Amino acid sequence: MTLFEGKNERFQGLLQTVDNSDISSIKTVVSGVMRIINDPRSTVKELKELIETDPPLTARLLKIANSAFYSLQRKVSEIEQAIVLIGFDELKELALSQKVCELFIKEERIQDYSRPLLWKHSIAVALLSKMIYRKEFGLKGDNIYAAGLLHELGIVIEDQFLHPQFIEILNAVHEGGRNLVDAETSVLGFHHAEVCGALLDHWSFPSEFVFSIVYHHSGFEQPQDFTSMVLTLYVSDCICHKNAIGYSDSPLQNDEAYRRCLNTLGIDETSVDVITVDLKKAMARVESRGFV
């Protein structure tokens, strides 16, 4: 892919560092779930085997399955039972979110930013994007859900590996009123969407997925093939910002671009209102389960 050609040395070095760090621990499970999502012949057995390669994740999922939320009649002690009782699709999403969540645990707060707030934003974007896909387009939206969870991973990477520069960037955003992407580009020479896209490309994620993350701030610049995914992610990001759900990396809203995107996607204002109501309910449910 020519997408990341010409990036500076720091960008290449950063990718190398991330690939050798604890962040890459999510690679097996996340890419495995992505493969199951994108393979119509995949079976519940494959999901079970994938989850069982990660014992802490297995234990966490079984704990969730046995929690009061699911009110199951009997105790679940195997992933097979969890799949049957909770459901294949729900467990797939649960596995994905629980695994990605591991990277957003650190509590430190810098200006408006903290990883838990960023996680809340990510999960809201994931849920909202999926709702748009299902309710508006009649599509399953598994990929867009995963993209929503991962789309801000670049920020976590900057926070972890380029921390002094990251503080500088957040100060520029907070005090100077600048857009996060612009501040990142000016300090680092690249922005978080590019970092995340390059990493997922390196991990061999589907191209549609990589493109939607790279262009989630500038949807109209991307090749036309993946328009709906990129624009949905962008629109979801804006709606979450408007409703102040979690941390938002786009403080300067371009209302015109947002409306153009809605038009292109064929979503009217009423649909946005209905979906927003549903999102708030879904977020309340997620919060009640202690996932954010």
Added chain:
Amino acid sequence: MDGQTRELEAKVAFLETQAKHLANEMTLVKDEYERASRSYYELYSEMENKVLEKSQELKVMYRRLKEKNHLLEVILNSSPEIIYFKDEMSRFIEVNRMFTRTLGLSKFEILGKTYGEVFPDKPNAVLGDDSSVIGTGEAELHKTSLIETTRGRTPVLVDKVPYKDIDGKVVGVVGFVQDVSELKQAEEEILSSLKEKEILLKEIQHRVKNNIQVISSLIDLKSRKVQNREALDILNEIKNKVFTMALIHAMLFDADRFDRIDMKLFVSKLVSHLSQVYRSETRITPVLRCEDVFLSMKHAMPCGLVINELVSNVFKHAFKGRSEGRVEISLAQSDDGNVTVGIRDDGVGMGDRAARAPGAETNGSLGMKLATLIVRDQLKGSISVAADRGTSVEIAFRAVA
């Protein structure tokens, strides 16, 4: 358009959107449900196969367990001995067929109860009290007792071993009870038969002794009529030999056991007799250095004859021309059964008697020749003679019962 109409229209639009969303969701859910059903069916099939597989394994294990139980039951019930298992509270947890048959009770009347509860009016310390085996974890073997059986009071031999679980903890007792009434009867018969044979043997010994004494008396009677000195010596020698044999038989007759003739006592009696027989002007002092040596008839008779020949030789020839002399007779037996006999004198030495030494059989005396032949042929031993300031004869042979 007024505000109310706009509000109504907005509500209608909201509901229409919700309906559209619901329709889209329904289509998706239907597809997902179909796919999930297929997946669950696969999962259930797999789980069903696993259950089936496990059931088969369990069936095989159950069958093996049943076979092992059957084997144990066959072994227990085929045993001619009474076998029982008790728990740590001394309650019967299993008994074999021989147990119920011998004691005339059903398992139902025995299991779960202690010996005292099963037989309240027949206390039995050996079968009722297992505290020692349970407390120490050590077996208690070959205890004899009497128990009440369907055939009456029966002598039994009881072996009790600790019953340990797979972790080695003592959790009860396994008992083996052997009915020894037939053995007891056989033992009594053997003892009775032995007593009978003992009496018979004593009678034979008594008769042999008497016969030898008769022979000895006859020789004595005849020798009184013999005037020839040489002939008299020969008769005396024969008489001594007969005496020796009579002495051995007498000792055998007096002994508690036929296979243990007290050779120390024999030598003492023999030397005392020979001192009397060969009493002369020469004062000969016999010195006995004998240890406790016990021999069977097989070795005692030839050994006695050899000692008789050699000591007689000393009395007759060793101190010719001397006023006194000393003869030392020693007898010893090592732990591994080797017997050594020594006859040493401080007499005139072999001198012209050298030719009487063993090996010079053609010219030796009858006594020495006889001694040599007896040692070699009957005792399978060795004899050696040394002539240095007197004569010393050493005999060695192996006497193992």
